[in-house]
Amino acid sequence: MNVLVINCGSSSLKYQLINMENEKVIAKGLAEKIGLEDSLFTHTPEGKYKLVKKGKLNDHQEALNLVMESLVDEKFGVIKSLEEIDAVGHRIVHGGEFYSESTLIDEEVIEAIEKCVEIAPLHNPANILGVRACQSLLPEVPMVAVFDTAFHQNMPAEAYIYPLPYEYYEKYKVRKYGFHGTSHRYVANRAADLLGIPIEQLKITSCHLGNGASITAIKNGKSIDTTMGFTPLEGLAMGTRCGSIDPSIVTYLQDKENIDAHEVDQILNKKSGVLGISGVSSDFRDLEEAANNGNYRAQLALDIFNYKVKKAIGTSVAAMNGVDVIIFTAGLGENSITNRKIICEGLSYLGIEIDDEKNAIRREEVEISTPESKVKVLVIPTDEEMAIARDTKDIILSHSIDRIISDSLDKALH
């Protein structure tokens, strides 16, 4: 079975075609700057030359047309016809309270995703464009929605209800949703596999540290709390996002700077985090370089980031009343030897000990704690596309089986 995984952002479209028999990626690519004059399309087929195209892509439909052409292209293609695509898995950012797991897409599902546009205005509209564009090109192919929020839908109310007038939850569904669920779920399952312990017996703190960053407490295989909230702005200090701050700062800044709510929102989302503190960059590699060259604010940004991560790990341990495994994943978590070391040094009260030699790796599955460490610390590269492809395959297969059973029942009854 070949599964096409689609991840649509507001101006980008990422894709992977995966052969699910051996879980090999047979082609992947990215359309960037959709809608701008200098759109860029990159298609990387397995075992063939890379295709790069520059020139305006007006919308997601045009981008997807190019994806399909490239997949079947004589020189750069990997399949003979689009009929070789058996299913499509879509990354959908927000499933609200509608979905606690991945689901087969039909009009009702699209309506539910549309209902969530109000609470995910930057992400869900692009996700719907991706689904619609795929439907027009592959009308007979089944599609599955995999939600970033789904994994967190089983959190207890004490974790997801904000201390606000309860009516705002009832009227507007203002509550903690949490994000990066596909990544947290993938690395937690991977950790259980690697340790050979059923996930139902583990307390796991999963640290997804990339441009966006979140930490999730996973007890018995379920997310019981997470740092991101109603939107992906809450929680840790991030590349450009402020994370949790005193909410009064919002109205204070509005008054002082004479700006409206929308402008404050932009500052909190785009100009804050380690970029805002350092004034140098949102990229941790740049910050490390600047800090090594004596830049005080770059060092301060790194210190604040690490401090918030350490505290959030502590919170997650408290939520679970213990921890067996801590996982580092995503761009920074997988790569930054220094950040991992500093964060873990601040957790020695948990009996955590890091092996510096094992920690000296990037983007590999490794246990970086010593055999004596009371908590296992793992680096696990995340693979959201594979998680989406696996869910897609499982759902399509279970629906096919359901259909066969109901067809046979129909026949038997007539």
Ligand code: ADP
């Ligand atoms: P996102 O998917 O949220 O955009 P990623 O998970 O790709 O982010 O992470 C991107 C971040 O990872 C970059 O901003 C960079 O700071 C960090 N990163 C990547 N490689 C390294 C590295 N070798 N050392 C330190 N940080 C790194």
